[in-house]
Amino acid sequence: MIGHSEKVWLLLIGLTLAGAVLGETGHAGWPLTLTVVLLIAIKGGVVIDHYMEMRRADRRFRNVLRLFVTLIPLLVILSHGWGEWIRKLTTIN
């Protein structure tokens, strides 16, 4: 019988393979970016909540970890849609 941790492992492996197939298709643009953003947020969240058992832990600690896997996807969206703005912001004249 497949237990909870086995289901979580299968989910993570399945999402990883889906991401790898996506990478091999050579697609680019917003659909790929948004898919990658979702994959990072979902897989990161699953590891934090189920592998690290933070779902039942002190919320402050969990929130810091969740913030990490939320901020990074937001930065991916920012860099894809507003890369020129980041470039100007980080250019030293």
Next chain:
Amino acid sequence: MNGAYSESIPARRGDRADSTPPIPGNMGIWVGIFCVLVEFFLLFLVYFVARSHHPEAFTSGPDKLVTLAGTAITMFLLSSGYCMVKAVDAIRHGNRVVSTRWIVGAILLGFGYPLVKYFEIRWNVAHGIDGEAGIFYTVYYYLTLNHLVHVSWGLMGLIWIAFRTGLGVYTPDNHSGLEAAALYWHTTDVIWLVIFPFFYILR
């Protein structure tokens, strides 16, 4: 030192007399985990800045890397993490021998990472992809090798924990050291789950 932080941290919910949610592991490992998260967050900022300045390099860069290598590393890390989940679960049920076996499994799977990395880098160099092949590959080597260093520390920690678990140091009531090692190991998972799409998938 503040007394509240110096006291031992209960391993599980229910170990505390009050209703405060538990903090898994121990406070020392959380200092380390937060430092690692800040370190990699800053490194990821470097990635985003480099990407914004050289969008073409980051669009074509993943084409030359071996996606299979990145996928294999992800699978090794996630499977190793699964073994650590089982190891913690086993020690909570008082199964010291079973827990030790799961930790050894986590170590063996964990060593798949440096092994794949070794062959990946050999392949890269043979195809002219070294640290000077362009900005994308410079950032790729900088971030992935930095992560490999953290994984190496994690593997050393797991070996230490395997010995201690085998010797019977941990019990169902006192295994915060084992939990701490597992937490650090899972943190390297979380960081790799960001690195993998950055260099092998995103275009």
